[in-house]
Amino acid sequence: MAKAKNSLSEEDIDFLRGELAAGRPAQVWFTSAAVGVEAGRSAKVVAFTEPAEGDFIQVRPTGDKDELSFSPAELTVEKPAPRKRTPPPAKEPEPPAPAPVEHIYTPAPPPAKPKVAPAPPAAAAAKPAAKPSASRKQAKPAEVTVTLVSTAEGEWTVDVQWGAKRTLKAAPVAASAVAAAAKLLPAEVDEAVESVLSAARERHLARVEQLRAELEAAQRALDELTG
Structure with missing residues (x-):
């Protein structure tokens, strides 16, 4: 190509x-x-x-x-040339003022008899309104696919597919933001997300308990050495 x-x-x-x-x-x-x-x-x-x-x-x-x-x-890598501004159109000169005309008085003619205009036909057909011009056909928008991916540790990433182009790949997302968004979606989505978050909470809680026990044991050993 x-x-x-x-x-x-x-x-x-x-x-x-x-x-x-x-x-x-x-x-x-x-x-x-x-x-x-x-x-x-x-x-x-x-x-x-x-x-x-x-x-x-x-x-x-x-x-x-x-x-x-x-x-x-x-x-x-080639920087585009700056766009040229179109100069405003030149202002047309104003026409000169007309020369004064000398008024010569003439006697007014006698009033003419008013003429009665014929009435328009009652069955005059109304002129059909002009049809509005068809608007230009708009281009069909590209489909967008948003994919959320979780890990066993409760971390989340998001991918965005815009038509044939991937505009975002494995961008990190806070678990709290995923949980808040899931509550606005159908119940099946909220249930799936909550199951992942619950499992991650249990793993982290177990890790915290283990570290707390190790810290207490280390503190007791330190107290015996310094007592």
């Missing part, structure tokens, strides 16, 4: 990897092929995912805190 105009080449990707490894995240710009982002907007490269296929370049758009994934065709 031919490379899109101004998209990242292999040399550009190697350069960006080198800058990121040196602790200098390089700046890139979005091309017209980018989905959901305005073309010409800037971003910082924050990571590369493996394998280097599809949307493997993670960037943070300027002014945002979210990290999004894009393909080389959607990014460029």
